[in-house]
Amino acid sequence: MSTLLLFPPQWCPSQPYLSTPALTAYLCANGCETSQLDLNVEFYDWLLTEPVIKIFLNRVYSKFNDLENQKYLPPSKQSLYSRLAWIVCSHPQEVAERIENAKMTLRNEEHFFDLDKYRTAMQTINDALNIVSGACFPTQLGFSSLRMRALAGDFSKILDATQDAVENPFLSFLEEKVRFLQAKKNPCLIGISIVGNSQLIPGLTLARLLRKAFVDTHINIGGSLFSRLSDVIPMHRELFTLVDSIVLYEGEGPLLALHNALADGRSLMDVPNLVHKIGSDICTNKIGSPEDINMLPTPSFDGLPLNKYFSPYPILPILSSRGCYWAKCTFCDHHYIYRRNYRRRDANRVADDMKQLSRKYNVIYFEVADEATAPNAIAEISDQILEERLNVRWYTSARLEKSFTLELLHNAKQAGCRLLLFGLESGCNRILELMSKGVTNETAQLVLNNSNQAGIWNHVFLIFGFPTETIKEAHETIEFVITNKNVINSLSFSPFEMSKFSFIAENPAAFNVTKIKSSNSDFTVWFQHKANKGMNSKDVWQTVEFLIDKLSEEHIYYPVYSSIHETGHIFLYACVKSAEGTAQLPISRYNKNKKDIIPISTDENWFSLKPKLADGFYCTTLKFDASKIKTRKALPNKETHIVLDVNSRLIFPNSPIGDSILRLCDGNISLKQVAEHVSQRHLIPVAEAESECLSLIKIYYSMMGAITLRR
Numbered sequence: 001m002s003t004l005l006l007f008p009p010q011w012c013p014s015q016p017y018l019s020t021p022a023l024t025a026y027l028c029a030n031g032c033e034t035s036q037l038d039l040n041v042e043f044y045d046w047l048l049t050e051p052v053i054k055i056f057l058n059r060v061y062s063k064f065n066d067l068e069n070q071k072y073l074p075p076s077k078q079s080l081y082s083r084l085a086w087i088v089c090s091h092p093q094e095v096a097e098r099i100e101n102a103k104m105t106l107r108n109e110e111h112f113f114d115l116d117k118y119r120t121a122m123q124t125i126n127d128a129l130n131i132v133s134g135a136c137f138p139t140q141l142g143f144s145s146l147r148m149r150a151l152a153g154d155f156s157k158i159l160d161a162t163q164d165a166v167e168n169p170f171l172s173f174l175e176e177k178v179r180f181l182q183a184k185k186n187p188c189l190i191g192i193s194i195v196g197n198s199q200l201i202p203g204l205t206l207a208r209l210l211r212k213a214f215v216d217t218h219i220n221i222g223g224s225l226f227s228r229l230s231d232v233i234p235m236h237r238e239l240f241t242l243v244d245s246i247v248l249y250e251g252e253g254p255l256l257a258l259h260n261a262l263a264d265g266r267s268l269m270d271v272p273n274l275v276h277k278i279g280s281d282i283c284t285n286k287i288g289s290p291e292d293i294n295m296l297p298t299p300s301f302d303g304l305p306l307n308k309y310f311s312p313y314p315i316l317p318i319l320s321s322r323g324c325y326w327a328k329c330t331f332c333d334h335h336y337i338y339r340r341n342y343r344r345r346d347a348n349r350v351a352d353d354m355k356q357l358s359r360k361y362n363v364i365y366f367e368v369a370d371e372a373t374a375p376n377a378i379a380e381i382s383d384q385i386l387e388e389r390l391n392v393r394w395y396t397s398a399r400l401e402k403s404f405t406l407e408l409l410h411n412a413k414q415a416g417c418r419l420l421l422f423g424l425e426s427g428c429n430r431i432l433e434l435m436s437k438g439v440t441n442e443t444a445q446l447v448l449n450n451s452n453q454a455g456i457w458n459h460v461f462l463i464f465g466f467p468t469e470t471i472k473e474a475h476e477t478i479e480f481v482i483t484n485k486n487v488i489n490s491l492s493f494s495p496f497e498m499s500k501f502s503f504i505a506e507n508p509a510a511f512n513v514t515k516i517k518s519s520n521s522d523f524t525v526w527f528q529h530k531a532n533k534g535m536n537s538k539d540v541w542q543t544v545e546f547l548i549d550k551l552s553e554e555h556i557y558y559p560v561y562s563s564i565h566e567t568g569h570i571f572l573y574a575c576v577k578s579a580e581g582t583a584q585l586p587i588s589r590y591n592k593n594k595k596d597i598i599p600i601s602t603d604e605n606w607f608s609l610k611p612k613l614a615d616g617f618y619c620t621t622l623k624f625d626a627s628k629i630k631t632r633k634a635l636p637n638k639e640t641h642i643v644l645d646v647n648s649r650l651i652f653p654n655s656p657i658g659d660s661i662l663r664l665c666d667g668n669i670s671l672k673q674v675a676e677h678v679s680q681r682h683l684i685p686v687a688e689a690e691s692e693c694l695s696l697i698k699i700y701y702s703m704m705g706a707i708t709l710r711r
C-alpha cells in the first residue's frame, strides 16, 4: 500500500519545507512505501515562465480594455481599474520576456550574489506576480504571500474559491497536476500538508480535485494550521466532502497508525489525533502522546526537486527541538501545536542529521527550524559539529538571552552558524515586560553586540502596536534601532496581531484590548482586536513610516522587510559575502533610494542639466483619471495624463504639457533642449516652455524623487 504526501502552494519557494520530508522519513523507516511532491515549488516554476505569464497578461489586457471602453467607471470597478492600469503601463511584455532570466538569476550562484542582478530579478518576479494578481483581482499573490478575499469569509466562500477560475490562480495548475498524478500513481493514502493560512484555499482546491480523481483513495490533511482550527473543524462537515480525515498536532505516529489501519482494513477509531466522519457524525479520536524527538529519523528529501528552489544552493531544514523552551511570550501561540511540550533532540543527532544530509544530497546549507534554539543547545550543537569537522553553514531562531556570550557565539561561528533570527519586538522595557519576553533592552543590546563581534549576521523582528503601547514607547524602539545601527544587520517589522491561542487572546481585558471575533471567518487563526489604550492602527502605520524615513535619513540601508520569508536569501548572502569580508545587503525593499540625488547649489544652471525620469516612474495616458480613484463617484471617460510611482504605489495627475516634458526626460538632452521641443510641440513661446519645464522638474526632482539629474 503506497502513500503520497503533497505540499501545496502557497509558500515561499526559496527552500523546501520540513513537513513532508519529516513524515516521509518516518513512514519509510517504518516500512511504508511513501513518496512526496512539493507542488508549491512546482507551481512557481510553472507560473514564472514566459508563456504562462503571457496568458495571465492577456487576461489583464482584456479586462482593462473592457473597462476603458465604458462611458463611466463606477466606484465598484475603480480599484480593479487602478490595479490594471499599473500593470498595463509598466511594460508588462518586457516583464514576461525577462521572467525566465530572473528565475535563472536566483538559481545561479554567480548572478545571485551580484546585488544589482539579484534586485532586478526579484523585482521582475514581483512584477510578474503582480500581472497574475491583476488577472485574478482582488487576489494578491506574492513570492512569499497570498491574499484572497474568500479567506476573510465564511467556509462556504472558501469552498467556492476552490473552484473559482477567475480569482484562484492555482486552479489550472492543480487540475493539470492531478491529471498527471492520476495517470502515474495509484496511492491508497494521500496526505496534504497545510501549515499556513496561505495554503488553505490552494490546499483545499487540491483536495477537491483529488477527491474527484481518486475516488477510492483515503485523503487526509495534516499540518499546524488545522491543529489551530481543531475547535472549528467539527462544525464544518462540508470539509469531509473533500477529505476523509484530518490529523491534528504532530503527525508522525498518527499518520503511521492511519496507514496501518487502512492497510489492515481496521476501524480508524484507534488512530490517535484523527478527526474523521462516522456516519453523519464528526469524531475526534483520543490525542496521543508527543513524539520522542530522539527517535525520529533524519528527514528525507527524496523526490523533491532540489535544483528547482529559488536559491543558488539548496537549504535543508532540520529540527533540534519541538515546542518552545520559553513558551511565555503573551502574544505567541506556537506552543499550542506542541501542547506546551518542549523536547530537545540530542546535539549528536542534530550534527548527524547534517552529516547524513550533507553526504546524501551534497549540501552544506541548513536551517535549524526551531521556534527558538536555546543557547546551551546552540553551544552543544556547535561543539558536536566542530568535533566531527563538518563543513556546514546554518541559521536558526533564538531568544536574546545573556547566555549568548561572545565566546559561545565565536564557537558557533566556527561551527558554521551564519545567521541568528531574534525576536527583539520592542526597545521599550515596559512593553518587553508586558510581552513576558524575559529580556530587557540592555540584554538585547549586549547579545546583538556579541553576535556582531562574532561575525554572525543578526536579524531582528519588531512588533508595533502591542496593546497599550504609546507612540512615545514605539519611538523608543526606533531609537534603539538607530542607536544600535552598527550592530544590527537587518530587521523586519509587523503590526501586532492577536493569535488565537495566545495569552492575550485568553485574557484581553488584562491588556486593555477588546477581542472581536468575526462570525464570518471561522477559518482564521487570528482575532481582530480593538486597542482601548495606546496606539490605534493609523498610529502604527505612521510609526512604521517614521521608522523607514529615519533609517533612510541615517543612511542605514538595512534590508527592511514587512515579512521575513526570504530568510534563506539573507542567510546565503551572510554566508558567502561575509566569507569574502564584504557583507552586503540582499535587498532594501523599503529604504528610499537616494543614490541618484546630486547636490544642486542655489546658483546652478538647471537648463544645462540633463533630466531623466527615475526608474520606477512611468508617465502615461489613460481613459479614466486613475489619480481620482476611490472618490466614491463614477468617473467619466476622459483622456487623462498621469505619473505612476511604482515604489510608493502612488498616482499623480499630470497635464498634457507635463506629459510631454516627462516623456522627453531620457537623460540624453538638457532641460533647455526639452523646453525647445515642448515649445514646438505645444506651439507656445520658448520662454513659457522653459518656465513650465523648470517648475515641473524642480517639483518632480525635489519632492518626489521622480527625476534624476546628470551634468
Ligand code: SF4
Pocket (backbone or CB within 6 Å): 324, 325, 326, 327, 328, 329, 332, 333, 334, 371, 372, 399, 423
Ligand atoms: S515568541 Fe518565540 S520565544 Fe516567545 S514563546 Fe513564542 S516561540 Fe517562544
